Amino acid sequence: MSNDVKPGRAAAIKSALESAFIALLASGVCLWFLISETQASDDGDPAKLTMLAIGLSAGLCAHFVYMAIAAKRAERNATLWVILMVVLMPFTSVVLGILLFNQVQELEQQARENGGAGSTA
Numbered sequence: 001m002s003n004d005v006k007p008g009r010a011a012a013i014k015s016a017l018e019s020a021f022i023a024l025l026a027s028g029v030c031l032w033f034l035i036s037e038t039q040a041s042d043d044g045d046p047a048k049l050t051m052l053a054i055g056l057s058a059g060l061c062a063h064f065v066y067m068a069i070a071a072k073r074a075e076r077n078a079t080l081w082v083i084l085m086v087v088l089m090p091f092t093s094v095v096l097g098i099l100l101f102n103q104v105q106e107l108e109q110q111a112r113e114n115g116g117a118g119s120t121a
Helices: 007-040 046-073 078-087 087-114
Strands: none
Touching: 007 046, 007 087, 046 078, 046 087, 078 087
């Protein structure tokens, strides 16, 4: 990180990070309904199962994309992080989320120390 504090950078990282976790929540909901639908009956409705599977995969893809955007905005190697997320899904997302959240906190703290010109909630 440089000593240059850009006020909008922290907000941009935080926005991408929040979007990534909303996408992960949406895919988790699809997974929950997919599992409950298959457990409720032996022969689930194929159309419903297909739509839930598509929702699950779309949510995970959106999660990967938003995490890559957040990593890129934080000036980290987005390609490496996406590869790690695909291979080690839950662990890498948590680690990257924590690292980026801490970086956002540091950027906001630096902005407050340098005159308070950067923190808009």
